[in-house]
Ligand code: HEM
């Protein structure tokens with residue numbers, strides 16, 4: 001429960017670690033005394049800028065599902081704790097996307113106000129800052145991202161009108177205690193997109209596929225030393241398979257494999273021709289090729305796996321465990337070809353951490369609204 | 374410990390389940406009385422043929438790592454508990470391979486004598502009945518299956534001379550309490566093999582790749598109702614990826630991906646061309662194509678995943694949990710394309726079961742011998 005008072009043990013544990021890892025912050029004892037007093041008096045405490053930044057980096061380092069953790073120290077942390085109104089939040093989210101997406105993509109997190117004991121807090125309903133709408137058609141099919149149908153219904157209920165096309169960026173749904181729900185369209189300058197072409201197949205461009213450059217998860221709660229930040233959107237760069245082997249490939253997302261196989265004129269009469277696998281590889285080649293051509297940073301699953309192996313070695317040298325979730329770390333295609341496949345990992349819930357609350361997951365699917373209808 | 378006395382609780386638990394699942398076996402109570410008396414007197418008890426057969430099928434059904442469990446009822450159980458000498462065991466293993474490999478491949482298990490409390494027992498060192506030797510060369514490379522280098526060293530120490538080629542079938546290493554270690558060459562009639570060709574690439578045949586038709590694991594212990602069968606080799610048919618995405622692809626096995634990519638003239642200058650993934654798909658097409666051409670039963674990972682989903686539904690209908698290990702169930706290529714990827718499973722250690730003892734794993738690597746050198 002993000003609105004519960006801070007657990008003093010968790011605060012102390014975090015601060016000790018934070019100050020041990022950063023000797024330049026000085027001795028932790030005086031800081032602990034202050035924090036204990038703050039927590040006793042108010043149920044919470046206020047992180048210094050350094051604590052906030054290092055805490056966010058630790059949370060990334062502790063993300064068991066993330067293969068991209070080698071560069072955890074490089075996370076750019078934007079302290080947005082003062083923002084209160086939906087307008088303020090919106091303009092800072094636009095700034096986030098812009099600073100993340102300029103030139104080479106850089107890992108950025110914007111940290112908004114923490115939850116206060118017993119108080120309601122601001123949040124964004126969208127699971128990522130940029131996501132494409134999904135429209136149910138009369139024929140029972142979907143135009144766009146089927147995963148976003150729920151949220152698309154919600155925003156349409158609030159009067160939003162999409163173009164009804166496959167790649168309409170959804171508006172941001174920002175909820176603040178004072179203003180309730182407000183919808184905001186992202187300006188074009190905040191949305192970098194890459195149209196997909198294939199290095200060999202000319203027809204690929206005719207499919208009209210595209211994807212956005214910056215994956216920015218916006219509905220996970222960041223917990224640092226017992227303080228909960230319910231609005232702390234973060235982004236890295238994409239690993240190609242997230243788009244090519246999941247978003248555009250999954251049967252309950254864009255489901256492009258049968259279409260691509262048809263254009264490739266593959267024998268789809270039986271599974272053993274591996275037509276699915278062949279179409280999958282070409283889709284992923286197209287994704288990597290297109291981002292490369294557009295000069296948008298993206299990594300492939302082989303490179304990112306090697307980096308993760310380096311991360312494991314680094315962390316071992318630093319005497320720290322690296323919690324990891326095999327089923328998320330191993331890429332969704334050619335798993336056995338990557339070094340991350342051939343070993344097991346420790347599973348542990350270390351903090352600071354990012355959590356997806358059930359309610360937040362429901363909101364991103366448009367569920368609470370549907371329930372009250 | 375396979376030589377420990379039978380746990381009466383485990384015996385009772387198994388028998389109750391076995392008789393409940395097979396009403397035609399009659400009431401379990403009289404049988405329980407007999408078994409309790411046998412265990413009290415001798416530390417063990419003797420399974421009836423029906424108990425043995427159903428126990429083995431339950432062990433398959435409980436194999437969390439096995440995607441092929443839909444047909445668990447069809448397991449053909451060969452009761453080989455009377456065999457004692459290495460010669461007898463050998464000729465029954467040859468029979469096993471023959472009955473498994475004739476025409477369509479069928480799932481078979483041969484169950485040899487159980488371990489008796491405090492007594493040594495017979496076993497086979499090889500991890501599978503058919504495996505290819507691996508020879509270290511002076512250049513520090515390997516000819517053959519690098520995973521079998523340890524066992525290859527052992528059998529060469531016993532005077533076995535392989536041809537030094539990439540696909541030399543290893544002799545069986547049979548250990549009995551009375552005779553110690555004995556080596557047996559498998560006769561040709563027991564070894565069905567498929568030379569690999571590609572549906573389109575003529576040059577593929579020139580690689581000289583082949584694989585055997587029957588995967589028969591021979592070093593796992595079968596435990597039924599507290600009785601341990603240390604020698605109970607079993608086989609199914611191959612799923613193509615076991616050969617195409619692991620045995621022939623893994624860098625520490627046959628490592629064929631770079632060779633195939635070179636023959637395909639792929640751009641291997643950077644990972645993002647996905648040359649590994651492309652070579653992998655073609656290798657796997659070759660495997661499936663060649664087995665199909667040779668009339669040897671094999672399944673692809675899409676079909677086997679669909680079957681496993683059917684198995685999950687069947688078991689749920691039967692009111693039984695299906696323990697499963699995600700990282701083993703999801704195929705090593707195109708994971709995200711298979712329905713088994715998109716859910717979680719219960720992990721449980723249900724019995725009857727197959728276990729790989731550490732000692733058995735070591736022996737298959739030739740370790741105990743190396744240690745005494
Ligand atoms: C720098 C480049 C990065 C790469 C290549 C990367 C890669 C990935 C990938 C492939 C996943 C799995 C996504 C999925 O299957 O849905 C993932 C998950 C995750 N990553 Fe990263 N990541 C990066 C940066 C970051 C950053 C900056 C953070 C936080 C500060 C982060 C935190 C997480 C978390 C919390 C998850 C789990 C998400 C969930 O549970 O849905 N990652 N990452």
Ligand code: HEM
Pocket residue numbers: 429432433436438439440441442444448480481482593607608609610611612615672677701727729
């Ligand atoms: C009928 C066709 C079968 C298919 C297609 C099949 C498929 C598979 C596959 C793909 C694996 C993973 C192998 C690996 O990654 O190394 C596996 C593991 C396993 N299977 Fe099956 N299987 C079949 C029959 C059987 C039978 C008949 C048994 C036992 C009676 C069995 C018991 C097991 C066990 C115990 C494992 C785990 C092996 C280990 O831990 O190394 N399977 N199976």
